[in-house]
Amino acid sequence: MITLTGGRTTRMQDAIRILMLLDAAAEPLAEAPTEPALSTAVGVVRTQIRLQKLDFWVRNPDYLANELLNDFENGDRDPTLLMLAEQILDSEEPELRRYPMLRYLFGAYEQLDDALAILRQADLVVRRLRGAPGHITQHDYYLLEQGRAKVSETAQKYPALDWYSARSKLVVALADGIGATQLKDRQYLQEEYLNTPHGFRIPSITDRARNRLSDLRLDGTIKDVG
Template sequence: MSVISIPPSDARRRGGSTSQTATRVLVLLDVLGTPVPVTCDVESAVAVMSSLIRLQKLDFWLRNPDYLADELLTDFENGILRLDQVQPHVVRMLSGNAPQLHTYPMERYIYGAYEFIDDALAVLKLYGQIVHRRSADSGPASRRDYFLLEKGRETIATMRAEIPDLAWYDRQANAIGLIADAAIGATAKRRQYLQAEYAGTAHGDVIPSILERVGERAVALNVMEA
């Protein structure tokens, strides 16, 4: 299996355009958001994701297929996931030109992979796609919860019908959903820090690709052919 080294352009280091970032946010909220409780007072909310930390960590996996593939291989090797669950995703993420087309590296900051997504969130809020609410006024329980509104779900459904390539990100989000640690921002963050390349990146530097190592691991585990 041949692998591709991907030097990040400035645009990719920023996660692409604001509209690309906004689209990824809609996908994450739609596919991985949880149903809103019956006591929810957010009008027309259809799904919610707790905390910006979780949104950021899931976005890292969404746009870095080599790291996501490695997490699937870890759970497969540990007997948590079956071969038929991980193989289609791993092959899709590591084969051909998929890494070159779909990798958007992130920079490392104090709390791990970080991307300034406020502009994308502001656009989505402006057009009535999402809203966010603070779950507590202050203290350790304070966080912002992000609600997908009916209009946002309609928007992403229309985009899926008009842009077939968007199916890649739906599949990425479904693959993320196989990882139990993705359910909570803190556990997703801890999981990502177990990657030596991730943890060892200096603050402000781009988290490097692990494509070659993960490809070799997939072959060694008989998940992919050499």
Template sequence: MQSLTRLEKLDFWMRNSDYLADELMTEFEEQRLPETVVAPAVQRMLGANAAGYHYPMMRFKFGAYEPVDNALSKLKSTGLVTHRRGTDTGDRARHDYFLLDAGEKAVTDLRATVSGAAWYDLQAEAIAYLADSVQGSSARIRQYEQPEYKGASLGSEIPEIFERARLRAISLNLMEAPL
């Protein structure tokens, strides 16, 4: 994966399915994604079991942020990932991250033994539907278009938008209202 910024922005959508579902609905409304792609993803992300996968992030100067060094150091020290310093832009060098063969094997083993791991595969697939997932700066701009995200105070937790996103999904006939 190219760049720490991209890693951080995609991590936000991975951990905050309500925001990702809302972005997919925007793609649907603007006719860039078909209902056959969006409806199942939105139903999975906003359904009764979705809240268990929500992991909040704090709002800092450039948006959602959590230091990745601790998580990456565990993966790097066990030979699962590595990173390389990429293009130096002058003020901050880009860092690129690579999954190594041992990491790929570990992922395969997790998929085979941990039933909940499939959720993350589906999240990654849904993120890939967003054209803005290609560049971290584009994803950042898109995330700041969400009023709750933009309005979160520095150092505070970015609030959930599950209820707003569910109501939107229901109004777009992408999911049924709960009984």
């Protein structure tokens, strides 16, 4: 059984998280693939950048909550956004379920080959590369029928792991209509993220996000919304 504690992840944790994220983020296929290995594909996530950026928000609840506050303040002040941010920041989730990622050339990055190998071996996910050897232009991640079924089965057997699914759905909703490059640019707006040297892990912004929430409470914003 997997325990949800902050820090470094295991290969199996990565596999489960990525499977549930792909299940939440996969777009329906425009046409049935002709390749036999993809005959049971039910959806696809296109580009590694998009998958990594979505994964960053799943792995970093503090940054996710901060983005929810951004959308709340910059939009129509939807109370649901505020409620979701409060649920995260008023709990120990930022400490217990935060898995830092490296700052790389295109932003937050973590090696996913081991996790994807587990998913492929179990016939849950297939990754396909576009381009030529030495010049890969795109990664496509296909979710298979068995993968979608495994997500449902896992949620029923291990309720604690359904957190991954719930957070994945929230992250995908937050990123709705935003392209991979826009996601990257949005995450770069956070100074801690932007200023992390390449090859180092992106630091937490939990204290800043909680202080921001406190300020909203002090100025009466939350009471007015409620």
